[in-house]
Amino acid sequence: MKRHLSTLLLLFSLASVAQLKQQSPYKLDTIFANEEKSVALFFPNPIRQAITGAEHFVFNYNREKLQYFGLLQATPGAESNLLTITENGQVYSYILKYKKQLKKINYFISEKESVGNEKPIKIAVKKQKQIINKQGVKISQYLKFSEYLLSSTLKNIATKCKKGVKVRLQKIAYNASEVYLVIEIRNNSKIDFEIDYLNVYRTNGNKKKKASYQSLRLKEIYKHKMPSIIYKGQRRKFVYVLPKFVLGDNEKLQIELQELKGSRRVVLETKN
Template structure:
């Protein structure tokens, strides 16, 4: 209901310059369909939950990724930073022949604000961001206190990397991660990246991995003291893993050679 109201309020504020038949974009859960806009994406909404459109909501980005599960057709409504509005019909297809859409400015169906009136957003965004971070903090604290069984584990050279939970909430995915150090020396973290992988790593010609944006980190420390373990939470934009996809975590030591990779099962 909330998403429906958001659609209606946004649609009522659009000043449409011309009526035309909407183009159709096909997607599935095995490939990423990329949409490149002339201006950074400020908002992207799909009409049904089996279509997922992800983009960087913290840093301005010109492209978004579309995936779909089987289901009825829907639509995508996107607004860029200059107030331009774009609308497309979305359909699921087992076979997707076009993976990249470079969208020109003349494909806009109109502008979010009436012509000549600037789009006002700065004050509203500041409050929204503060509320969003506060929500992330509460949700992460709750997840860290809850019990769970490990989804995937890797242990090497006295370092144990474990993905404990993967929780979907609205337009975000929460990853509860634990690192345990029994190696005899402290482990300083260079990076801990999250990837979606597709294919066989041994056959590199058919192997792909796509790094995921982390929009919020909760309780992540730069060093894991010897003899201790640390749990923390990564918050990412919502994504859908395809039938042949896995989620990968890669942990690398700073100024050292130790590296761990853990993957979920398909």
């Protein structure tokens, strides 16, 4: 009974592959066989199951001790197909045709010729969707909390002005596993300020004593309302979201603003 059930399941799989073949854009390879010679098929993994679509094609393989090859023979008749599943679940499908004279009797099959795997891939797709959903939820959280901070009362933590360009750090807020920096840039100069980059660092030691000075950049994970240019007379406020950190006793937070295609550079540091 179990053997009949396995055969039915395999026939169902064979029919499914045949249907996919009609819909698929690629063409299945053809293997020729006759009754006079045994055509050997060598697979990259041991054969677990195999079946032909018609009785005048016979594919023999070792069902008790898994082996890498099987032998194909045929008698005259219409074309059919061969479905083979190897030990690792890879599926191979070929068109079978009878031919009186054979030019090839040995086929060495590579894993690239597999048409798929019997294991469902829906689990992997579901996990990928979950990852995408989590990222979407995170970004939504960053956006909402950033908007909340921009609408709240802010105080200047540190300010630095150079050549008419003023940088202000107005708030440092902790939320979940992230740190939010509310930053304002004001352009009081007569020239528009186009931003090349704005980087945030943790610094330790005295910059004048290079041997003891260390600087570690904190890579932002989200920017909210970050401008690309500050026009003359304009000020813009935005939020930088960073992975959570806590400054040590001798550490400072440094914000470096660099102009694009210009020499203006403003470096702001918090006090200990």
